Amino acid sequence: MREGDDEPLWDVLEEHLDEAEFLWESWEQSLVAPNYTLEEVAAGVESRLLAHLDGLVIGDAPAVERLLVPALESDESARVSAAAATLLLGPVDTALATLFAALHELPDQRPALVRAFACVDHAELLPRLRAGLADVDEAIVAACAEALVFRHEPLGEALSLLLASDDPAVRSLGLRALPGEVDGQSQVRAIQAGLGDDDPRVVDAAIAAGLVLAPAPTWTRVRARAEEPGGGLAMLLLALRDAAGDRAVVQAALSDASRRAAAIYVLGHVGAPELVDACLEWLDDAACGPLIGEMMQALTGVDLDDAGLTVVVEDEALEHTPEHDLPRPDPLPTMQWWLRQRPRFEDGRRYLQGKPRGRAEVVEALTDGPMRRRPALLLDLQLRAPRGVLLRLQTRAFTARQRRELAELRRVFGAG
Structure with missing residues (x-):
């Protein structure tokens, strides 16, 4: 120019x-x-x-x-x-x-x-990324693999190199790639090795892969991982699966102040009214109250702000997190409101936005619900998918891609 x-x-x-x-x-x-x-x-x-x-x-x-x-x-x-x-x-x-x-x-x-x-x-990005899988620098291989996995592209021969890496972050990436591979089922041994790894990142990646490819050994590890530091994923999986005793493991964490907020967040993805009851005593807690309000909103469909059930508090946190954007319930009016609503909801049933929760309602919430809750909704659907079937929705992609992937989910589940 x-x-x-x-x-x-x-x-x-x-x-x-x-x-x-x-x-x-x-x-x-x-x-x-x-x-x-x-x-x-x-x-x-x-x-x-x-x-x-x-x-x-x-x-x-x-x-x-x-x-x-x-x-x-x-x-x-x-x-x-x-x-x-x-x-x-x-x-x-x-x-x-x-x-x-x-x-x-x-x-x-x-x-x-x-x-x-x-x-x-x-137009030429995918070929360049695939070529990068053959680089002599493991860091470049991992970088290219990260982008390809996000795009649901297989890694082929590079996968074995990632799984054998001395770097836990790279091993984790290889495990996360497994469900999207054509021969992922043949890598069950890699999942079992990951479940026994010393690094929590590797364990969590092995759990995520194992849910799709090797459920039996995975669920055994999930139970133990839920009680370890940083075991939020495992807690969420137990709450969503709800086999015998699963939710009791999560509810037991409510008595531990250091794990209470994590447990409330996890239980809030279930949609069971009795779990709201179990958390009410912490409604006035600065950390737990907004999570309980979020739980109520997801279960009933209420907007706490529109219902006049919130208070304004000054945000003094040095680092902004998604939790800071949650409304803060006004404890007494919110509890009174819940007690009036409680007879509408049966113990032992799951609800979403005020309706009995089914796959169609979950897909609807993935389409129209709050962004923060969508990864857990997708995980809930994945737990109910046939073994070996990976549901493809990248909740951190541009929205045009997400809409295409949601359209496929709606087709698969007959929603919308």
């Missing part, structure tokens, strides 16, 4: 990049937020993010050289992902070469680069 009339409006392009960085981070937060639905994400923060990425694409080669390539070296992961996404969306022929050079040369920026590779389509 020549100097003069064709010179880009650099202040505009720089603003696009700054806004794209901010909105990428906001988009990531919206994907796990309790106060956003999929449609709200699509129409709001994601739409604005894509508009700013498009604005950067218009800058073409000059913007790549002056703005986007330097941004790949940023310490801010959202800026790296936004710059990488723009390169993938743009028409510049050297974009992939630039990005894969950065993948090799900038180890600190690798996770942010992989995030863009996972989310953004490019």
